[in-house]
Amino acid sequence: MADWVVQAKDLVKTYKMGEIEVQALRGVSFNIKRGEVVSIMGPSGSGKSTMMNTLGCLDRPTSGEYILDGESVAEMNDDQLASVRNRKIGFVFQSFNLLSRLTAVGNVELPLRYAGISEGRRAKAQSALEAVGLKERMLHRPYELSGGQQQRVAIARSLVNDPAIIMADEPTGNLDSKVGKEIMSLLLNLNKERGTTLIIVTHDPNIAEQTQRVIRLRDGELDPEYDENGKKIK
Amino acid sequence: MTFAQALLEALESLNGNKMRSGLTVLGIVIGVAAVIAMLAVGNGAQASITGSISSIGTNLLFVFRGSPEGQGGPGGSGRSGNNIKPLTLSDANAIADPFAAPSVEKVAATLESNALLTFAGENTTASISGVSPEYFEVRNIQLAEGEFINAEHLLGRMSVVVLGPEAAITLFGHADGVVGETIRIEGQPFRVIGVLVARGGGAFGSEDNSSYIPFTTAQSRLIRRGARDQVDVIYVQAISAEAVPQAQEEISNIIRQRHRTPVGLDDFTVFTQADFLSIFESITGVLTIFLGGIAGISLLVGGIGIMNIMLVSVTERTREIGLRKALGARKKDILLQFLTESSLLSLLGGIIGIMFGWLIAYIVGQVAIASGTNFVPIVGSDAIILSTSFSAIIGLFFGIYPASRAANLEPVEALRYE
Ligand SMILES: Nc1ncnc2c1ncn2[C@@H]1O[C@H](COP(=O)(O)OP(=O)(O)OP(=O)(O)O)[C@@H](O)[C@H]1O
Ligand SMILES: [Mg+2]
Numbered sequence: 277m278a279d280w281v282v283q284a285k286d287l288v289k290t291y292k293m294g295e296i297e298v299q300a301l302r303g304v305s306f307n308i309k310r311g312e313v314v315s316i317m318g319p320s321g322s323g324k325s326t327m328m329n330t331l332g333c334l335d336r337p338t339s340g341e342y343i344l345d346g347e348s349v350a351e352m353n354d355d356q357l358a359s360v361r362n363r364k365i366g367f368v369f370q371s372f373n374l375l376s377r378l379t380a381v382g383n384v385e386l387p388l389r390y391a392g393i394s395e396g397r398r399a400k401a402q403s404a405l406e407a408v409g410l411k412e413r414m415l416h417r418p419y420e421l422s423g424g425q426q427q428r429v430a431i432a433r434s435l436v437n438d439p440a441i442i443m444a445d446e447p448t449g450n451l452d453s454k455v456g457k458e459i460m461s462l463l464l465n466l467n468k469e470r471g472t473t474l475i476i477v478t479h480d481p482n483i484a485e486q487t488q489r490v491i492r493l494r495d496g497e498l499d500p501e502y503d504e505n506g507k508k509i510k
Numbered sequence: 511m512t513f514a515q516a517l518l519e520a521l522e523s524l525n526g527n528k529m530r531s532g533l534t535v536l537g538i539v540i541g542v543a544a545v546i547a548m549l550a551v552g553n554g555a556q557a558s559i560t561g562s563i564s565s566i567g568t569n570l571l572f573v574f575r576g577s578p579e580g581q582g583g584p585g586g587s588g589r590s591g592n593n594i595k596p597l598t599l600s601d602a603n604a605i606a607d608p609f610a611a612p613s614v615e616k617v618a619a620t621l622e623s624n625a626l627l628t629f630a631g632e633n634t635t636a637s638i639s640g641v642s643p644e645y646f647e648v649r650n651i652q653l654a655e656g657e658f659i660n661a662e663h664l665l666g667r668m669s670v671v672v673l674g675p676e677a678a679i680t681l682f683g684h685a686d687g688v689v690g691e692t693i694r695i696e697g698q699p700f701r702v703i704g705v706l707v708a709r710g711g712g713a714f715g716s717e718d719n720s721s722y723i724p725f726t727t728a729q730s731r732l733i734r735r736g737a738r739d740q741v742d743v744i745y746v747q748a749i750s751a752e753a754v755p756q757a758q759e760e761i762s763n764i765i766r767q768r769h770r771t772p773v774g775l776d777d778f779t780v781f782t783q784a785d786f787l788s789i790f791e792s793i794t795g796v797l798t799i800f801l802g803g804i805a806g807i808s809l810l811v812g813g814i815g816i817m818n819i820m821l822v823s824v825t826e827r828t829r830e831i832g833l834r835k836a837l838g839a840r841k842k843d844i845l846l847q848f849l850t851e852s853s854l855l856s857l858l859g860g861i862i863g864i865m866f867g868w869l870i871a872y873i874v875g876q877v878a879i880a881s882g883t884n885f886v887p888i889v890g891s892d893a894i895i896l897s898t899s900f901s902a903i904i905g906l907f908f909g910i911y912p913a914s915r916a917a918n919l920e921p922v923e924a925l926r927y928e
Contacts, residue, residue, distance in 0.1 A: 334835075334836060334921045334925070335920075335921070335922045354840075354841060358839060358841075361835075361838050369925075373925070375830060377522055377526050378522075386837050387837045387838055389515060390837055390840070390843060394512070433837070
């Protein structure tokens with residue numbers, strides 16, 4: 277039996293907007309191995325972000341089963357989900373989402389705070405920043421950093437809790453291509469060195485190419501024109 | 511997250527928006543300061559009235575004509591209005607009997623009225639009392655110069671007067687060196703034999719304008735009453751503070767017997783200083799509650815200000831809340847974060863408000879001293895505890911709604927918020 281870190285079965289997500297129901301996911305099933313690097317692609321509105329939020333335990337699926345690192349998530353309450361997010365998942369957002377009041381190291385410390393870790397917190401945050409090559413910028417605030425540097429801080433924050441998965445929703449969307457490449461190679465490097473599973477949502481075929489597998493979505497379902505490795509079925 | 515961390519973060523966040531935090535705090539400062547100052551003024555008024563009631567004499571009782579419920583004084587109409595007997599000198603003498611009333615030390619019966627005083631073209635209407643020598647002891651009255659009315663004056667129905675300081679100043683322009691002068695009261699000549707020490711305003715208004723003549727003189731020439739030997743008020747001094755209730759009982763029994771009134775239908779009233787105190791205390795108590803209530807409303811308004819600002823802050827920081835939740839913040843972490851901020855605002859406002867209110871009370875006191883009023887505002891620990899806990903409760907109460915709104919945000923929605 278393979279070592280699955282994500283087991284998703286028949287995931288359905290329905291948004292109710294008054295009378296109208298929008299089916300963002302219509303029964304999606306797939307598994308992801310530990311240490312795998314997977315990208316999620318698909319046209320706009322196909323449900324990529326919805327999928328990401330569900331996998332990231334930010335939202336519960338309307339129906340379906342989701343087992344994350346051995347824990348069944350679909351039935352958990354809000355606080356249990358918060359704890360799972362804190363322990364098992366690191367997020368990297370398109371718009372960085374750093375708190376401007378805090379320094380770089382302060383931002384990286386946040387997940388540790390919510391984990392209730394106080395001893396060695398600063399040191400852990402520092403070594404995470406070191407891992408993304410920002411040791412010298414530790415005490416800078418986000419507005420004193422370039423976009424690429426800010427995203428590096430965000431990556432440091434995502435890995436500081438040693439999560440099972442790092443999830444990145446268009447992590448290079450707000451960066452130019454050169455910096456985007458650097459961020460991608462940083463993420464891939466982390467995967468290589470630490471074995472952290474990577475799930476990357478992207479529009480960019482070049483980025484998808486660097487991942488081991490592509491999950492293609494179309495209208496809330498797995499795209500039937502591609503096989504499970506993302507290869508086009510001729 | 512520990513509480514210390516929450517506190518630190520709240521401080522950082524409030525510090526990040528100094529202007530807004532300052533204005534919010536100001537609302538609470540004004541509220542708390544108003545409560546402190548108003549309660550201080552109320553308490554001060556109470557203390558000064560209590561003090562002046564104590565200064566009118568020690569262990570004092572007052573006997574008036576008429577029942578307390580019936581309002582049966584002269585010209586009054588009450589339940590027992592038809593057969594109200596006047597108080598007389600013999601009533602006073604009976605009370606003074608040490609065997610019938612062992613708790614009574616001294617008795618002074620008086621006739622009291624207003625009269626026109628004139629001297630060399632100056633005139634004033636002042637209160638005039640016909641009194642016996644005991645009166646000055648019972649009422650604890652001090653001479654500035656001259657002498658009191660004595661037994662000789664009383665026997666001889668002499669035309670002598672002891673002037674209150676205010677009356678003396680009105681007539682002579684000064685209160686000293688007037689002994690020996692002759693003034694006219696209702697046109698009749700009286701020789702000034704003494705002037706009293708100024709006491710300032712008291713519970714019954716200022717008594718500094720009151721002047722005193724021998725009881726017998728008043729009875730025969732100035733203050734005529736319907737019945738023979740009638741008196742207006744009998745002042746009684748009890749042998750000790752503890753004996754006051756006992757004295758009240760003895761006096762009541764004696765007059766009841768003499769007036770042949772059934773129990774419960776008294777045609778007289780015996781008041782003690784304590785009765786006066788409790789009346790004035792209840793009046794100033796209402797005043798204090800009223801003032802404090804008005805000030806409390808401004809504290810409430812300050813609390814609504816906190817709620818307003820916290821709601822704005824929650825809306826502004828929706829993305830931040832979403833992010834924190836994504837990073838593992840639980841509901842109670844977010845709740846704690848925002849409650850700490852609102853409590854900190856109100857606590858800060860409370861502390862500054864206490865100092866500010868203290869300052870206001872002090873200034874009011876200085877103004878009162880400057881204008882010669884015997885009145886010192888009192889900042890009690892009760893007022894401090896009250897306003898601090900009230901403002902803390904307000905911070906919590908008005909913080910709970912915004913905080914729970916923040917805590918219940920859906921992480922996905924919050925992260926998408928622009
Ligand atoms: N909160 C919501 N309420 C209602 N409908 C929603 C909500 N979130 C997403 N949807 C709908 O679900 C569908 C999938 O949206 P999603 O954001 O997952 O698309 P996406 O693949 O991430 O698109 P993009 O590439 O533009 O980011 C869309 O039709 C969208 O309108
Ligand atoms: Mg999207």
